[in-house]
Amino acid sequence: MSFTSLIHAVIDGILTGGVYALMAAGLTLVFGVMDIINIAQGALVVLGAYMSYELSTKLGIDLFVGLLITVPAFFVLGVAMEWGLMRRLRDQDRTAMSILVTYAVAIIIEGVLSVTFGVDYVQLNASYVNSTFHILGFYLPYIYVFGFILAVVMLAALYYALYRTQFGRGVRASLQNRTAAELIGVNVSRVRAVSVGIGVSVTAAGGMLFGATNAFNPSSGYDLISRLLSIVVLAGLGSIGGALVAALFMVTLEDVVAVVWSPVWATLVYYASLVVVLSFMPNGLFGKAAVRAQ
């Protein structure tokens, strides 16, 4: 193992971590706003990948331009999910029941995708998917660099909306005390619907990046969900910025272990790091209480 390989692993980890952060952002936002653990997040990522695939192969729309269609479409889907399923869960057992309900949503999405597209693997293709640029002795793939930039921009926008705007204050007020928020004029139901819509719409972008960097089929979401959950748990459930930090940390650590030590140990170290951090920081790097108070 050379020093160059180590640096390459760090670069790979940071760039790939950005993609994972984008996929995990929706998960952590929905939990932060609704106390709902969205097990369907992996399936939604795959759905986003298929939508980009359809726009790309059937209509010839560029993958990034296609986000102008898929992101709003996913916003509508998120609002519909909130209205049709999440809103109807009782506050007392919302978190526990959400696991069952969103698991059902995941199975529905997988079934519909299987019927529609079959089970053969596909991958998104564009000129920049395999293209690279050479810098300081390293070949950096455009798709990962573009993906990382997209992730940082979208997560920053999300953070700004939640913590620096009137809407964001409404969101956090409704989280801390629904009744008090309603008394001061916050339309809690609308705030929650919009928040889930935003969370799911971000997933459309994550899905496009996932589909451009991995071959996928309707079942691919299952491989993702455990990783995405571990990222948001490490981050501190509900923390947008934490999701980015946790994704970069965990994926980089995994990539470095794969190169320095062995790929077999990389996955174990990935999850072991989660256990170690939670042992000292039970609320994650950016715990829920702190997140909601920001």
Add this chain to the structure above:
Amino acid sequence: MKRSRSTWILRAAAVAAIAAFVAGCGGSSSSSASGGASSSAATSSTSSSSKAPITIGASLSLSGDFSADGQAFEKGYELWATDQNAAGGLLGRPVKMDIISDASSPAQVVTNYTKLISSDHDQLVFGPFSTLLTVPSSKVVNRYGYAFVEGAGGAPAAFGNGLHNIFDVSLPVIDNLVPFAHWLAGLPASERPATAAIATSNDPFTQPQLPEAQKILQAAGIKILYNKVFPAEVTDYAPIATSVAATKAQAFLLGSVDVPTVSAFIHAFIQQHYNPKAFIATAGPDQGAAFLSAIGGASNAEGIMVPNGWYPGYSNATSQKMVSEYVAKYGGSPSDVNADVAEAYSVGQIVAQAVNATHSLDNSKIIAYLHSGVTLQSVQGPVKFDSLGENGAAAAFAFQWQKGNLVQVLPIGATGSKPPEYPKPNWGS
């Protein structure tokens, strides 16, 4: 309070039930499109259709990680059942496939075979997809004394449990890479790669194949620069592929079980401007159009090799008939017929020959017959089981993508072999 809680549990259960129904549509739709269980019985000849059908159970991965292979296997089983019924069925009775999904889960596959035998009372059972699922299911099938003929559980792990009922109709996987390794080792010194890299998933199908090839390569003086195992559930292949690319090894052997693994390595190699002179992957490139679609087209597949015991152009009359029937029934072209279909079809053929030879559905007689040393015929060629149940008569081939077609190239000089493209052309050419 209690009432409200129950209501929500009921609503959640209803949503789950709808979900399960929709997911089931995914599987059954394919079954229906492929002729389904009922339709395969319905196509039986007039003489056999009036008798009670023989029900054959199988658990297949219609969803989950192995869903592409599982659904291809389903088509193979259904195609065989249709052909068998058209030929008069088994013992004058129509055959009916009873296929249920295990969602690629080693736990579910055990439950499924218990159900197929003890609850559904299927007279015969066929194997699932992959060694991973064959190993646990073979034990439960053995408990009921059923013959367990399968087509995709050829790794040593499937034959090390002292079971007498398991029979694999396909090539033992440990020999898969031997023709490729011998070919590389036998190249003139000036052409032979000086270095090689090996990476394999820790799957029971892939891992046993690499050490055999490695021994042959090292004996020929080829230096192994990278040799690592990665977990089957890895989702980020970039660091592994980048490490391989950094070695600049002239040959690369990949122990893969599916298309995404091979696709990830290919994309990473293209991005890192690394093009080995020889590239073979144990599975993935045999998936026809699905493989080409995932890696960005035929130009990226040019020169990539895959070992196997069968391919759509295999010069065997029953194989060619099966391929044309498949294309007529499911559409596409012959290159879209992957080896899973032939492996599944072969299972049906071997069981049918055993049933006809013993004039019985008695599984103990079928097991004894299959262990008798008799040579049987399948679309994959001759089948002769050794004492463990492995097919000692199977021939190992290697296939290569050449100008958009998967063609047989190894062993050199074998019937149907074309000259291998070596060195592999650059990506996209």
